[in-house]
Each structure stands twice: as structure tokens, then as C-alpha cells.
Amino acid sequence: MISRLKGTILARQVDQIEIETASGVVYEVYVPLSVLERIPEHLVLEFEVYTLQVVRDDSIKLYGFIESKERELFKRLLGATGVGPKMALAMLSTYSYVRLIKALMEKDVGALTQVSGVGKKRAERIALELVDKVEDLADGSDLTSGVLGESSQEAVAALVSLGYSFVDADAAVRSVTEVEDITNTDDLIRVVLSQQ
Known part of the structure; x- marks a missing residue:
């Protein structure tokens, strides 16, 4: 299991980066837009990402995050019925970490349906399954202003x-x-x- 990568960013694309480690191995890492926006555009030496390795029948992929709490949220999203890596990545690309947790805790179906591939029924199911599973990820000071009246x-x-x-x-x-x-x-x- 690869849990972190440290190295030089060689390339950036819409949903992935390439990181070359000190040993010369280059890893392709899929990242949400919210993470990509925080990665400098120029080559960066000693850049570190937290990763989650997802093994499927036909592929092995790495998903990267700047903070370990983002990786943990990604893992929990994968635990919801019908949510695969592509949809979880889309959710973290549509909303920031804090805003996505707010949407899940508030069971904000309207917000969740704005994610590509998430319809009303799926949004309701995701919210229902994850509402109690993301509470410990919420930092109270970040979420106090998040509840819309x-x-x-x-x-x-x-x-x-x-x-x-x-x-x-x-x-x-x-x-x-x-x-x-x-x-x-x-x-x-x-x-x-x-x-x-």
C-alpha cells in the first residue's frame, strides 16, 4: 500500500499529476480539482501528497490529496453504496472538503445533485449513509457558518x-x-x- 509520495511534480493535467520520486520512479496520481488548484504550476521539488491506492479487477490507481483528512473523506465516500473512485473524485472536485462535509451533514440533496453523475435518489442515499460517518471529520470552527437557514x-x-x-x-x-x-x-x- 502506498500511503504517501514525495518528489518532483513533472506534469499536471485536468485530473492527475505525475510525481517523480528520489529513486527515479514516476507515479501517475489522480487528484480532485480542489487539490489540483492548490498545487503550484511550476515544477516543485519535494512536494508530498497523501495517497490512496485503489485496486480494481482491471486497474490499480493512486488518488492523491494534500491533507490526510481529504484522503479520509475520500475513503468514506467510497464506502457509500454506488460511489466509486470516479464519483468520489467528482464530489471533491465540485466542492471543497469543508463544503462537502457540510452538504453531507445537512443532508443537502440539492448540493449533492450538482455533482456529475449524482441524481436525486443517489444523493439521498449518499447523504443518508454518510451523515453519521463524517461527523468526526468536521472541525466545528469550520462548519459553524455552513448551515443555511x-x-x-x-x-x-x-x-x-x-x-x-x-x-x-x-x-x-x-x-x-x-x-x-x-x-x-x-x-x-x-x-x-x-x-x-
Whole structure:
């Protein structure tokens, strides 16, 4: 089992990197977009990633993460019915570690259905299976501002019906509610639209 790799990043692609170790072996490591965005674009000596080796009948692949807690979340996602490495990677590419845990803990089916390949029934099942399994991964200080109130959820739904993507609508509503204390759905929508 390969649990970490340290070396030079030789190449970056949309969903993977190549790391050359000190011994000259080059490993292909699949990474979510949330991880790829934090990896410097230029060659980096002594870059380290936490890895999870996934063995299937037809392949052996390495999945990489900057923090061990991201790897642990990936493992738990794989434990849900119908979630394979590709879908788990898509979930961590769509949302940050903290936002994905929030979605799972809140059973936010709307957020989960924004992940490619996740329909409503699958999102409900994933949320149901993982809600209790991710609590220990949640850092309370990171999650306190993550629960959207009813008016905020309604505002997100309204913005989606106006053509916003769920991710953009969710981010816009969260950015407004972090700065202003607005409890009325209509006022919240107005403020979000005025900032666009």
C-alpha cells in the first residue's frame, strides 16, 4: 500500500499529476480539482501528497490529496453504496472538503445533485449513509457558518430557477449572509442580484 509520495511534480493535467520520486520512479496520481488548484504550476521539488491506492479487477490507481483528512473523506465516500473512485473524485472536485462535509451533514440533496453523475435518489442515499460517518471529520470552527437557514435555501432555489448554477447561487447567498444579517428571502435575492 502506498500511503504517501514525495518528489518532483513533472506534469499536471485536468485530473492527475505525475510525481517523480528520489529513486527515479514516476507515479501517475489522480487528484480532485480542489487539490489540483492548490498545487503550484511550476515544477516543485519535494512536494508530498497523501495517497490512496485503489485496486480494481482491471486497474490499480493512486488518488492523491494534500491533507490526510481529504484522503479520509475520500475513503468514506467510497464506502457509500454506488460511489466509486470516479464519483468520489467528482464530489471533491465540485466542492471543497469543508463544503462537502457540510452538504453531507445537512443532508443537502440539492448540493449533492450538482455533482456529475449524482441524481436525486443517489444523493439521498449518499447523504443518508454518510451523515453519521463524517461527523468526526468536521472541525466545528469550520462548519459553524455552513448551515443555511430556510430563507437562504429558498434564495438559492430561486436563483437556480433564474438560471444560476447551484454552486454559484450557493456561493453568492453564503457571501451575502456572512456580511449581512438578512432573514427575508426576497431581500436576500435582491441583494445577491444587485451584487452581480
